[in-house]
Amino acid sequence: MDLPQVADEAIDALVEVLDLVRFGIATTRPELIHHSGLGRTVVVQRVGQLIESGLVTEGKHAPSTGGRPARVLRFQAEAGSILAVELGATSIAVGIANLSGALLASREEPCDIAAGPEVVLGRAEELLDELLAAGDAPGSPLWGLGIGLPGPVEYAYGRPIAPPIMPGWDGYPVRERLARRYDVPVWVDNDVNLMALGELRLGLARGEQDVVYIKIGTGIGAGLISGGRLHRGAQGAAGDVGHIAVVDDSSVICRCGNSGCLEAVAGGAALGRLATEAARDGRSPFLAKRLADSATDALEARDLGAAALHGDALAVEIFGRTGRHIGGTLATLVNFYNPSLVIIGGGVASVGDLLLASIRETVYRRSLPLATRDLRIARSALANRAGLHGAAFAVLDELFSRQRLPRWIGQGSPAHNPAIAGAAEFAAAARAPLASA
Numbered sequence: 036m037d038l039p040q041v042a043d044e045a046i047d048a049l050v051e052v053l054d055l056v057r058f059g060i061a062t063t064r065p066e067l068i069h070h071s072g073l074g075r076t077v078v079v080q081r082v083g084q085l086i087e088s089g090l091v092t093e094g095k096h097a098p099s100t101g102g103r104p105a106r107v108l109r110f111q112a113e114a115g116s117i118l119a120v121e122l123g124a125t126s127i128a129v130g131i132a133n134l135s136g137a138l139l140a141s142r143e144e145p146c147d148i149a150a151g152p153e154v155v156l157g158r159a160e161e162l163l164d165e166l167l168a169a170g171d172a173p174g175s176p177l178w179g180l181g182i183g184l185p186g187p188v189e190y191a192y193g194r195p196i197a198p199p200i201m202p203g204w205d206g207y208p209v210r211e212r213l214a215r216r217y218d219v220p221v222w223v224d225n226d227v228n229l230m231a232l233g234e235l236r237l238g239l240a241r242g243e244q245d246v247v248y249i250k251i252g253t254g255i256g257a258g259l260i261s262g263g264r265l266h267r268g269a270q271g272a273a274g275d276v277g278h279i280a281v282v283d284d285s286s287v288i289c290r291c292g293n294s295g296c297l298e299a300v301a302g303g304a305a306l307g308r309l310a311t312e313a314a315r316d317g318r319s320p321f322l323a324k325r326l327a328d329s330a331t332d333a334l335e336a337r338d339l340g341a342a343a344l345h346g347d348a349l350a351v352e353i354f355g356r357t358g359r360h361i362g363g364t365l366a367t368l369v370n371f372y373n374p375s376l377v378i379i380g381g382g383v384a385s386v387g388d389l390l391l392a393s394i395r396e397t398v399y400r401r402s403l404p405l406a407t408r409d410l411r412i413a414r415s416a417l418a419n420r421a422g423l424h425g426a427a428f429a430v431l432d433e434l435f436s437r438q439r440l441p442r443w444i445g446q447g448s449p450a451h452n453p454a455i456a457g458a459a460e461f462a463a464a465a466r467a468p469l470a471s472a
C-alpha cells in the first residue's frame with residue numbers, strides 16, 4: 036500500500052478514539068488522552084474530525100475535577116441504522132438496529148431454510164420492508180446490512196459454501212442480492228459466529244478476551260473470540276464443531292453425509308428423534324402420551340425437556356448422555372484453546388438445566404486443571420437475540436475498522452456504496468501493511 040505512514044497513524048488514532056467513545060470507555064478529551072496514550076494534539080484533531088463527520092457530538096460540560104471543565108462527547112448512535120437478519124434452520128428473524136447495536140424493532144417467524152434462497156431471502160426482504168415501513172428508526176438512513184446463515188460462509192465473498200442443511204444455497208450470491216436491493220454494504224457470516232459477536236459486544240462476553248460460544252439448536256456449532264475479537268479463521272469456517280466425529284457408529288448418519296457427528300447424536304433434531312422413538316417403543320409413558328396428544332407424528336427436543344422436568348427416567352438418561360457428548364467436545368476445545376468463558380446458547384440449551392449440568396460436569400472432569408481453574412460456563416444472557424445483535428455488529432465493526440472507515444468517513448455515510456464490503460476491497464485491505472509501531 037503506498038499511503039504514507041503518517042496517514043496510517045492518523046487512521047489508527049481515529050479508529051481508537053472512535054472506539055473509546057462508541058463503547059462508552061471515554062467521554063471527554065482528557066479521558067481519551069488517558070485511555071489511548073495518544074498526545075493531546077492528536078486527540079483534539081481526531082475528535083474534531085469525528086464531530087465534523089457527524090459520528091460524535093459535543094454536549095454539556097462534565098463535572099469539574101479541578102481545572103477547566105471538559106465537554107462530554109457522545110457517539111451519535113442515531114446517525115444511521117443497520118438491518119440485521121438471522122436465518123436459522125427453522126426460523127427467520129429480522130431487526131433494525133442503531134449504530135450502538137441496540138435493536139429498535141424486530142420480527143421473527145418460522146421458516147424452512149431448505150426452501151432455498153429465493154423463497155427464504157424473498158421472505159426476509161418482505162419482513163425488512165415491513166420494519167422499514169413501520170418507521171421504527173425515523174430519520175436514520177440505512178448504513179448497512181448484516182445477515183447470519185446456518186452453514187459455512189466464505190466471509191470475504193459473502194457466500195455460503197456447501198452448507199449441509201441448505202439445499203440450493205451453495206455459492207448463492209447473498210451479499211450481491213441484498214446489496215443491490217438496499218444499496219448499502221452487506222456482510223454475510225455464519226449464524227453462530229454472529230451469536231458469539233453479539234455476546235462479545237452486548238452480552239456475557241463483554242470485556243472478555245478468549246471465549247467459546249456453543250450453540251445447541253437443531254444443529255451444533257461454535258463461535259470463537261480470540262484476543263477480544265471474533266476469530267473466523269482463514270476462510271470463515273472456524274468453530275464448525277457440529278461435524279466432529281464423537282461416536283464410532285455408522286448407523287448414526289448425519290445431515291452432512293458422514294456418520295457419528297456430534298450434531299447427529301446430540302443436536303436438537305437428534306433429541307427429537309430419540310424422544311419419538313422412545314414414545315413409540317413404549318420406553319417412556321410420558322413421551323408416549325405426549326406423542327398421542329400431539330398434532331404431528333413426531334416429538335421435539337422441548338418434549339424431552341418437559342419429560343425430564345416430569346422426572347421421566349429415560350429423558351434424564353438421554354440428557355445425561357447428550358451432555359457428555361457435547362461436554363467431551365467442549366473439553367477438547369477448552370484444552371486446545373484455554374478460554375476464560377464458555378457460553379451455551381441455542382434453543383436446546385434452554386430446554387433444561389439437566390443438559391447444562393451434564394455438559395459442565397463433563398468439561399470440568401475432562402479438561403486440564405489449569406484450563407478450568409478460572410473457567411466459567413454460563414448460559415447465554417441474550418438468548419435468541421444474540422444473533423441479531425451480532426449481525427448488526429458484523430456491520431458496525433467493519434464500518435468502523437481501520438480498513439474501511441477511511442473509505443467513507445469523508446462522505447459522512449457509507450450508504451449508496453455497497454463496494455465498501457466488496458471482496459476485492461477486502462483482499463486489498465487484508466494485504467495492506469498494518470501501521471508500523
Ligand SMILES: [Zn+2]
Nearest residue numbers: 278289291296
Ligand atoms: Zn455431520
